[in-house]
Amino acid sequence: MPEFISSRTFSAGEEIFRIGDRGRHAYFIESGEVEVSIPNNEEIIVIAELGAGEIFGEMSMIDDAPRSATVTAKVDTEVIEIQRSRFIQPLRSQDPMMDLLLRIVLARFRSAQNQLSGMRSTPDGVDLSLEKIRALAFERIHSERDLRRGLGAGEFEMHYQPIVSLDGGHIAGFEALMRWKKDGGYVSPVDFIPLAEATGLIIELGRLALEDALQAQKRFFDSFTKAFPDLPPPFMSVNVSGLQLADLDEIVLLASIIKQSGADPATVKLEITESLMMEDPDHAANALKKLKALGILLAIDDFGTGYSSLSYLHQFPLDTLKIDRSFVVNMDKSDSSSRIVRSIAQLALALEMDIIAEGIEEKTQMDDLRELGCQYGQGYYMSRPMPADQVIELIDTRPTW
Ligand code: C2E
Ligand code: MG
Numbered sequence: 001m002p003e004f005i006s007s008r009t010f011s012a013g014e015e016i017f018r019i020g021d022r023g024r025h026a027y028f029i030e031s032g033e034v035e036v037s038i039p040n041n042e043e044i045i046v047i048a049e050l051g052a053g054e055i056f057g058e059m060s061m062i063d064d065a066p067r068s069a070t071v072t073a074k075v076d077t078e079v080i081e082i083q084r085s086r087f088i089q090p091l092r093s094q095d096p097m098m099d100l101l102l103r104i105v106l107a108r109f110r111s112a113q114n115q116l117s118g119m120r121s122t123p124d125g126v127d128l129s130l131e132k133i134r135a136l137a138f139e140r141i142h143s144e145r146d147l148r149r150g151l152g153a154g155e156f157e158m159h160y161q162p163i164v165s166l167d168g169g170h171i172a173g174f175e176a177l178m179r180w181k182k183d184g185g186y187v188s189p190v191d192f193i194p195l196a197e198a199t200g201l202i203i204e205l206g207r208l209a210l211e212d213a214l215q216a217q218k219r220f221f222d223s224f225t226k227a228f229p230d231l232p233p234p235f236m237s238v239n240v241s242g243l244q245l246a247d248l249d250e251i252v253l254l255a256s257i258i259k260q261s262g263a264d265p266a267t268v269k270l271e272i273t274e275s276l277m278m279e280d281p282d283h284a285a286n287a288l289k290k291l292k293a294l295g296i297l298l299a300i301d302d303f304g305t306g307y308s309s310l311s312y313l314h315q316f317p318l319d320t321l322k323i324d325r326s327f328v329v330n331m332d333k334s335d336s337s338s339r340i341v342r343s344i345a346q347l348a349l350a351l352e353m354d355i356i357a358e359g360i361e362e363k364t365q366m367d368d369l370r371e372l373g374c375q376y377g378q379g380y381y382m383s384r385p386m387p388a389d390q391v392i393e394l395i396d397t398r399p400t401w
């Protein structure tokens with residue numbers, strides 16, 4: 001865990017930060033005294049003296065603008081230093097609109113302060129950034145309204161991409177991928193999932209994804225058993241956002257969706273990204289255990305793009321590891337990518353997990369992955385994600401790869 005909050009002592013006369021510096025910390029004064037000053041032509045003007053119990057440096061922490069004053073310890077001074085990230089991460093991830101509003105208020109304040117102190121602007125021009133922030137806030141409000149409207153109008157639908165057994169060459173399951181049908185085309189989830197997460201709408205979208213996917217699974221199951229009577233029924237994999245798992249009540253709700261669908265839990269898989277699990281591994285482990293208790297399957301998505309701690313990895317009740325596309329794409333270009341894929345396959349084997357390689361676009365990649373011991377693969381080479389009706393048509397052709 002990074003040290004977000006720590007104590008520090010500055011000696012009398014020592015500069016804590018200087019005008020123009022980037023603001024990485026805010027400070028609470030535990031004991032001692034500091035002087036806040038700004039240069040004015042040749043002179044230094046002291047604008048404030050602060051003592052125990054007071055806070056300084058908090059403004060730059062919010063907007064990341066350069067420091068608008070210099071702060072110096074007058075006597076030996078003990079401070080509590082709070083890192084910017086301690087404050088900024090929760091603020092942005094919880095509600096970016098709040099963050100934007102806070103920054104507008106701050107930008108106005110800075111500009112008024114500058115006028116009062118006779119400075120035309122801070123070193124990097126706050127007036128301009130006020131404009132930028134306003135434009136950003138405006139854009140955000142529009143996108144959020146559009147997302148809400150789309151949700152109300154039923155514009156979100158699921159597409160499905162086959163996941164293929166590299167041993168047998170047949171379809172083993174599907175991944176459900178969300179699409180936003182808008183203006184005659186489809187908007188990619190990379191363009192709307194972050195906003196849905198930032199606004200909390202992902203909760204509703206996530207329920208929708210699970211319900212639709214389980215509905216589709218039933219239809220696929222019927223066609224599949226006709227086309228491949230000897231094969232096990234295909235699993236359905238659904239992506240889950242961290243926000244859905246943050247609240248244990250939401251997990252209960254997801255559980256009830258699975259139960260009500262009548263699906264065999266052993267054919268339902270939830271995919272959670274690696275970065276998400278590592279953000280708060282203890283909470284993730286707890287949430288995953290609750291899900292696992294339902295008898296469903298769990299996968300770690302985009303493996304290799306986050307920073308997995310191996311000591312945590314084996315504590316998660318995971319069934320499947322999905323190797324990120326970036327390794328598969330580079331396999332034929334770089335030996336190291338192949339070696340990484342081989343190592344990940346061995347790691348998965350040691351942890352008794354099966355492995356799915358993402359983003360197979362060429363036959364040679366599929367052949368190489370087979371040889372490296374990957375059990376499953378998905379990618380445009382086999383099939384692109386598509387609407388449920390087209391999946392059924394595909395199953396009826398009894399494809400193998
Ligand atoms: P992901 O879960 O890693 O999904 C795999 C992505 O790789 C999909 O992108 C898929 O279309 C794409 N892909 C598959 N094969 C190939 C290939 O051969 N080449 C290339 N270039 N790409 C391939 P997509 O559908 O745009 O989804 C992007 C991400 O959005 C997903 O990554 C997932 O993190 C997120 N996402 C999608 N649907 C949902 C959802 O219902 N809920 C949540 N929380 N996230 C979702
Ligand atoms: Mg996925």
Ligand code: MG
Pocket residue numbers: 301302322324358
């Ligand atoms: Mg992935």
